[in-house]
Amino acid sequence: MKFKHFFTLLFTATVLHINAQSDTNEVLFTVDNDPVYVSEFIRVYNKNLDLVQDESQKDIDEYLSLFTAYKLKLKEAKTLGLDKKPSYLRELNTYKKQLAKNFIYDNKVTDALVKEAYNRISYEVNANHILIKIPENANPQDTLVAFNKISKLRDRALNEGFEKVRKEVHNGTSVFGEALGYFSGFRMVYKFENAAYNTKVGEISQPFRTRFGYHIVTVLDKRKSRGERTVAHIMIGIKQNDTLNENPETRIQDIYKKLNQGEDFEALAKQFSEDKNSAAKGGLLAAFSSGKLSSPEFEDVAFNLKEVGDVSQPFKTKYGWHIVKLHAKKLTPPFEVIKSELEAKVKRDSRSKIIDAALHHKLKTKYNIDDQQPALAYFESILNNDYFKNTWKLPSNFKGDSSLIKIGNTSFTFKDFGDYLEKTQRGANPKSTLKTIVSEKYDTFLNTRLIQYQENHLEEENQEFAHIVNEYRDGLLLFDLMESTIWNTAKTDSLGVQDYYNTNKEKYMLPKRIDAVVASSAKQRVLKKVAKLLDENMDLNVIKKLVNNNGKVHVVFTSGTMDANHQALPDNFQFAKGISKIYKHNKAFIVAKVNAVFPKQLKTLDEAKGLVLSDYQAFKEKNWVNQLKEKYSVVINENALNKVKNQIKN
Template sequence: MKKPFYTLVIAILVLVFRCGAQTLFTYGSHAVDVSEFQRAYQKNNPGAAGNKEKSIREYLGLYINSKLKIAAAYEQRLDSLPALKEEIRNIREQIIGNYLIDPEGMNLLMKEAFERSQKDIRVSHIFIPVKSKTDTAEAAGKIKAAYTELKNGKSFEEVALAYSQDPSVKINKGDIGFITVFSLPYYFESAIYSLRPGNYSQPVKSDIGYHIFKNSAERKAAGRVRAAQILLGFPPGSDETIKKKTGRLADSLYQLLQKGADFAALAKEFSNDYISAASGGMMQEFGVGAYDPAFEQAAFGLKKDGEISQPVLTEYGYHIIKRITKAEIPSSPDDKSFALNLKTRIEQDERIESVKEKLYQRIITTAGFKESAYNRDDLWKFSDSLLNRAVFGQSLTVSGETPLFRLGEKMMTALDWIAYAQSNRYSPDGSGLIAYPDLLEKFKRFVATEYYRENLEKYNDDFRIQMNEFKDGTLFFEIMTREVWNKAQTDSAGQQNFFEKNKNKYNWKQSAAALIFYCTDTSVASDARKMAADSNFSREEILKRFGDKIVVDSGRFELEQIPGYKKEPIAAGKVTGISRNSGDETATFARIVKMYTKPEPKNFADARGAVINDYQEELDKRWTDELKKKYPVKVDERVLKTLFK
């Protein structure tokens, strides 16, 4: 069969809007505009060199033939077959996730994340916590006072020591070390990366309090490090005596390592980081802003793989760090692996919410969102009656059928809201029930996302084009299977008749009777070849010795089918050299049994494989000719010639 020939052809089947476009060709009552063909040609012939006119005309022939066959598939209503409809539904589910994020918003986040990844910023921090709602005014007053002190010229260190309630401020004077993209919550990161070196931010409010950040210094991104560590941790409540004793042990272990002791063995025996200790101290790869500044400074300060740091003191204990590898941050946004990593991290980060919000606003604007008139207090009471079994001594204006809002053609009622609330009213972070107004907003966004998902072809041209491509490709394979491939394979009488009419095409070239050995790798092939070269070993004995590591094919083969025939002379009794397949590391060789040096006709059995391929082409040609009569093709040469320029 020649299905591989058609795998490229189906990729050309791209449907687009034709409004105002020039028609390149028609087939029956169908028309294809020049932009549709041009997009398909450019997609499948990137950077085509040579004779452009010849290339386009040849491609146009394939394109037209494919269109004819798909038209026949639609006429036979193959698109209504349950199996094909299910296959297309499955394809849709597989690819739709790539289109449920606003592409423009995602591109902006990707650009921003890449630019921020190129530098690290050393950050100083003032923190005023808000422990309860009653503390808010007091905390706001303190952060305002701290900000005023900074504006009046006091140093950031002085103000941090005077105002910040970060537990580590007495040690670090507000300096929290270097950070990079994804090190901190997005709104902190954005506040910091908007600052020039030496500048500080206005107060930033978070869920836990107020913050002021300073950009103390910048540097080129330090990259990412894979390291192993031995942590000698301080037990809770450790006094100076215990800390000094721990430091002496750290020094002793460091000296042992300098004399060649095994790092992994010492980590397993002594490290208090029990997760990494189990794997010989190995840690996950990390960037700046992930650990204590002193730890990071030591880890990133190691100059080469395998280098070991002296003991590093942090609030957790003493660390001995071994550098395993260090990776630089790519400097080009075109680095595909790095771009994919950024995209994955963005999708898992809170910053993606801004893109989702933008998409939500676009959906409700485009689809048409209209809220109905209803009493919200009664909706909450109605919800309580069903979700919490509350009883109210008054009638409510809201019932299950009460419309809440319409999105496009979809009307959502109070019962739809209840069904959503029943499954989603508890906060994922375990903080308890979500307030009804907030939950209703989540419900609207859920409905909008589902509506967009169900109607994505209306809103995203790229998705519609790709789905039409998959659909037409599926129909193409189905009708080719029915009209050509299956017939060519199963019509034994037709094969025989075709062979009899074309016998002169099927002749043996120089050939050999041979055993061809297909081996799992070169090591197996080497051992098997030694046995094959010894006439005392039969094919069966070789197969018994290697089991499923070898497959043997026997028969008459033309010389170009025999592995290694171009590298060495082939003769009866000879075992060819080993040919290795670089794609999967398999290896082949052959044992030659008999040579046939003169050309001679093939019988039907010997020619059957080639006959089927040729018969398939004949069936395809006959059918295509019939389709051209059914759907007459007319190409506008004037329009076509504009593509040659």
């Protein structure tokens, strides 16, 4: 989406404010017999009232002039067929789809998930789990076997203790018994996160399934989030084989002594740290929160450092010996600060399936779609094992004309779903049953078409959405028109630009200016001394040392070329060479040494190129709009206009 389109015209803002007091269906004016209604004019006028900078645009007649010019341009764009361009239609469709998401999804569900996510990241859970690993697409028989296994392990864990069972059953292939340490929201898949946060400390969850298989989880502890830390470290690996035959602990202790002698941490990290990824950066690591690193010992030391700049004593992890320096610490931000960030994460996370499911349920209810679909039995009967080979075809006697579902006023037949089945057979899971395949494909087919239907009819059902889309549609169309008709042609019309410059030279004059040094001080007596020193041509740095002493700044100098509007000069400043009188200015005093006075002079075309081009474009646009007024007749309904004026005045 081209962001610049939002600035094409005054009329493309997106805030809606409708005044419904007048006869809004009444025609205000026509452009070549195309009606423009009172309702649109009032809506746009009210919406832009606080945005206009020129007070004249608040005058109804002035605004109507702008609005008719706007409509004339739209008429020309459509006459030129710009609204039929594939690139225009593609971009408009993309925007509509993006915008529709804000209108068709259930914000209550999203908001609840965002608040839940904030609560989750505000606390950390320490948990262990046992997993019976099975593929996500496992057949029903294997799934039942895995469920029965995890259920029996839960019974054992309740009787014998979770840790005992966890350690005994772990084999690292089909059964995993793992100590996970502390983690917070978004660190685990959502189903696992739910089980961990919803299980009380000391208890064992019921069996639950994720894409990895069946789990049970026990919660050891819950605590308030420790936030995020940024640290640097110096690491000496456990397998240390240098020429001095030093063991890692001795080497790290020697480095620690150098730190205590005042040597720079970053410099020592660059010289001696064996973590090659961080050594070149002075040992600096990316920010992390609890559970993000694979070393709980390292995390504990980092989070126990209190103040930025604190350095730990040497300590050991499975990776080697470390010294850690705290660079930054951050607690969980307030909800409002990270709400938008959490919402984006929720929509990327598996939580998004809950949002999708809520939308599908809402649309099924809205369009009276029954959850039961008797026709699926017929599709199960015509499917065969060719589907798994990507060679399945619809049978010759296929009942394609039979009705499948109706969404609003659009009907879908057996052929619509049959074609979908045929096109999407690639990658079908060979472990699935034909019944499961048909059911899953139908759900996807139905949900996709429900959303498409809602998107396609949203303009009819939602006035706010319709207004926003229409404004973007017009703004996008006018951008293309202005770019091709005015902006690009003006940039390439060098002769026209030169001619416009020659005709309007008085607009591109440099004002009278001075080359000066201006001294400013709150004390007039200080400036008297400065004026004398300036008159003696003393160097500014010397003057500063003489008047700005004992740690106090009594005078500030500004130098350069200045015109009468320069902020350093008072309004009544006299442009004359030499030392000026002392002026009162902005609750202080100034004195200036004017080295030269430059008279008013014409800018060259190169110097004024940006301004000339902008003025030339405005000139071309004004002439072009006058041509459009001759090309298309505009007829104002004076009676309707008077009603609008009276309404807005009231």
